Amino acid sequence: EIVLTQSPATLSLSPGERATLSCRASQSVSTYLAWYQQKPGQAPRLLIYDASNRATGVPARFSGSGSGTDFTLTISSLEPEDFAVYYCQQRSNWPRLTFGGGTKVEI
Amino acid sequence: EVQLVESGGGLVKPGGSLRFSCIVSGFTFSDYTMTWVRQAPGKGLEWVSSISRSSVYIHYSDSVKGRFTISRDNAKNSLYLQMNSLRAEDTAVYYCARESVGGVRAGTDSWGQGTQVTVSS
Numbered sequence: 001e002i003v004l005t006q007s008p009a010t011l012s013l014s015p016g017e018r019a020t021l022s023c024r025a026s027q028s029v030s031t032y033l034a035w036y037q038q039k040p041g042q043a044p045r046l047l048i049y050d051a052s053n054r055a056t057g058v059p060a061r062f063s064g065s066g067s068g069t070d071f072t073l074t075i076s077s078l079e080p081e082d083f084a085v086y087y088c089q090q091r092s093n094w095p096r097l098t099f100g101g102g103t104k105v106e107i
Numbered sequence: 108e109v110q111l112v113e114s115g116g117g118l119v120k121p122g123g124s125l126r127f128s129c130i131v132s133g134f135t136f137s138d139y140t141m142t143w144v145r146q147a148p149g150k151g152l153e154w155v156s157s158i159s160r161s162s163v164y165i166h167y168s169d170s171v172k173g174r175f176t177i178s179r180d181n182a183k184n185s186l187y188l189q190m191n192s193l194r195a196e197d198t199a200v201y202y203c204a205r206e207s208v209g210g211v212r213a214g215t216d217s218w219g220q221g222t223q224v225t226v227s228s
Contacts, residue, residue, distance in 0.1 A: 032212065034214040034215070036214075043219065043220060049207070049213050087151060089215070091213070094210050095140055095142065096157070097215070098154060099151055100151070
């Protein structure tokens with residue numbers, strides 16, 4: 001099973017600041033990685049697929065990069081609505097999916 | 108508008124059974140692989156099961172294999188999850204979700220609102 005490790009567990013930032021979230025895979029997943037945002041009481045929302053492609057309707061301040069085992073989600077300038085939990089998901093074994101443990105972005 | 112609406116959650120005793128339904132609208136259900144994902148209280152997301160468009164390919168996580176059964180009825184735009192031999196650790200919000208076309212290069216692009224299951228005596 002491919003294990004995804006996200007860091008940090010919590011990121012404390014202010015609106016307008018840049019957020020950099022990391023996801024590391026226990027073995028190569030090529031670019032088959034997605035990122036999701038989840039707010040309290042809501043379902044997850046797809047942000048990024050295939051490591052660097054923004055999903056429909058996702059603002060340009062969200063960007064993804066990486067390949068192999070190391071991936072990054074960057075939020076260039078945090079908006080108040082961006083404070084949430086972010087999960088990475090490997091799709092290399094699709095449809096057997098695994099998620100990382102999440103990074104909480106808080107004020 | 109794409110919509111996925113789950114139903115069937117509730118409180119059940121350990122060892123009991125429950126069946127979820129997920130009715131979808133706004134897209135051609137038979138064109139998509141569908142997935143169940145769960146989230147235990149205060150925890151992260153866990154993939155549970157997926158079923159291909161025509162039900163030929165079915166996959167389960169090791170934690171539910173042999174106890175849960177995923178199925179679909181394309182004529183009724185419905186996805187199901189039959190859960191048997193429930194355990195306390197199955198307590199979670201269960202999400203019905205759609206896998207976008209593209210498989211490994213895509214994402215889980217639409218989600219239901221989730222339905223709560225609590226397994227407790």
